[in-house]
Amino acid sequence: MSSHLNKKVGSMDIGLLASNLCCLMHEFNVDSSSLSAKTGIALTTINSLKRGAGNPTLSTLYQLAEFFDVSIGQLTEANLSADAKKSRVVYEIPLLNLDELSDFLRNKNRYKNTISTELESWRSDKFYAIKINNHAMSPLFDKGSIFVIAHDTQVHDGDIVLVQFGKNPPCFRKVFIEEKCYFFKPISEIIGDNTIKSNDFTIHGMVIKAIQHFHD
Known part of the structure; x- marks a missing residue:
């Protein structure tokens, strides 16, 4: 790792960082121990930052920003707590197992369970959630994690999408867009770099939130 990432950060509102963290x-439904295990940041460092103490390195901020999918600027300068309160509402949405997905996609009224979760209010009102019942996306997402899907939402390069190739069962892939070509790559490296380029596909939605399940 570059030496400049190990430098301490100068002027910063550590209280705001603590609130944002x-x-x-x-x-993300993650506790300090799980965050430490997932990022490699020492548990003592995370607990200190939550208390508004310490002086984190750029490396620590980078690891936190990468895990939570925000920029370092958002992490240290934006008031994420205030923004979240203004822009989020609670939705009760269908919760599906993978083996229920095909029936649900044919008939959106066919589901047994629901889950309540906070979502940004400006997004599409067509949400549903899928519980991952295998280890195909480990170690990024463990078995038991839940993906919240937005239907009828514009997909961008790098998004995780629920895609169906031909008549095959739907699956989760990361999409890469080059001009008008779509490439789909597995989320986990465990199943290899099996990138697919296809013209026969249907995107059923985009993952907008992951509620992660962590092993004890």
């Missing part, structure tokens, strides 16, 4: 941990 707690807000993001709540949103």
